[in-house]
Amino acid sequence: MTGGSGFIGSRLVKKLVERSYEVTSIDVNGPSELDKNHTFVQCDLLDYSSAKSVLHGFDVLYHLAGCVLESVRKNPFTGSATNVDITRNVLEACRVNKIEKVLFASSFYVYDGISDRMIVNEETPLNTLNMELFAATKAFGESLLKEYHRKYGVNYVILRYGSAYGLGNCSNVVKTFLEAGWNKQPIEVWGQGKRRNQYTYVDDLAEGSVLALNKVNEVYNLISPEETTIRELTELLQKKYGFETVFNTKRPEGASMPYMSSRKAIKELYWKPISLEEGIESMVKERFNMPFTRHQCDQ
Numbered sequence: 001m002t003g004g005s006g007f008i009g010s011r012l013v014k015k016l017v018e019r020s021y022e023v024t025s026i027d028v029n030g031p032s033e034l035d036k037n038h039t040f041v042q043c044d045l046l047d048y049s050s051a052k053s054v055l056h057g058f059d060v061l062y063h064l065a066g067c068v069l070e071s072v073r074k075n076p077f078t079g080s081a082t083n084v085d086i087t088r089n090v091l092e093a094c095r096v097n098k099i100e101k102v103l104f105a106s107s108f109y110v111y112d113g114i115s116d117r118m119i120v121n122e123e124t125p126l127n128t129l130n131m132e133l134f135a136a137t138k139a140f141g142e143s144l145l146k147e148y149h150r151k152y153g154v155n156y157v158i159l160r161y162g163s164a165y166g167l168g169n170c171s172n173v174v175k176t177f178l179e180a181g182w183n184k185q186p187i188e189v190w191g192q193g194k195r196r197n198q199y200t201y202v203d204d205l206a207e208g209s210v211l212a213l214n215k216v217n218e219v220y221n222l223i224s225p226e227e228t229t230i231r232e233l234t235e236l237l238q239k240k241y242g243f244e245t246v247f248n249t250k251r252p253e254g255a256s257m258p259y260m261s262s263r264k265a266i267k268e269l270y271w272k273p274i275s276l277e278e279g280i281e282s283m284v285k286e287r288f289n290m291p292f293t294r295h296q297c298d299q
Helices: 007-019 046-052 069-074 076-096 135-150 173-182 202-211 232-242 262-266 276-288 294-296
Strands: 024-027 039-042 060-063 101-107 155-161 164-165 189-190 200-201 218-222 247-248
Touching: 007 024, 007 202, 024 069, 039 069, 069 076, 069 135, 069 164, 076 135, 101 135, 135 155, 155 202, 155 247, 164 173, 164 202, 173 232, 173 276, 189 232, 200 202, 200 276, 202 232, 202 247, 218 262, 232 247
Parallel strands: 024 039, 060 101, 101 155, 155 218, 164 200, 189 247
Antiparallel strands: none
């Protein structure tokens, strides 16, 4: 697996190990604290020779390495080049080393540029001319996978991950709001909180990735079917934990995405994502090793 020390990758490594798979995690960074009972290899996949050398002797590869959304936004040149070059190097190394299949971590952001009034699924044509740069790097990766399958027979599974939240190296607003509350600070919401999102718990993404392991040449939306506005999220946190919210109407809130159907993954993979409330409760339990209550917040 590439990117095995990352936010989603480390969770995926853990689930694969729990199912007795022989796992090798390949990352430019050191091993995650979750990385146990498997092999770790430190490698810069931007160097093709290194990628070709290390990606050898595997049957299947999960490819999660690359820059996340915020990194590409902050540094468009380096971020986009990194995503494109790593995926290109990884796929060429897989071709040369005869790796049978690549499972690619794409993103719900490939639906960027499509009207938020639409319902989209894996068959919906993407609007590559209007999507954000990060999304374009993921769309490029998807296209490259399909091209390597057509020309060289490298099989693929494309996993379009939803807006991932959980504890760890995550910048998702769910974690940001929880941390504000835990630090007895008010949650600041830009605008009126109307933006909608389909927040997807990180362990569900890892579980869906494992369930997709035996599929071939398919695309799956691993995206929670539950749609929640920012305001609804803050109301949930206020109700459960007493967190305070302030609305900064002078700051513009982001645009909503179209509704993204996960019906295919639920039907074909028997994927069962948990609700946002259950995901938040899991984060709280992991953080405190016990249920977090309004009383604790008042202490």
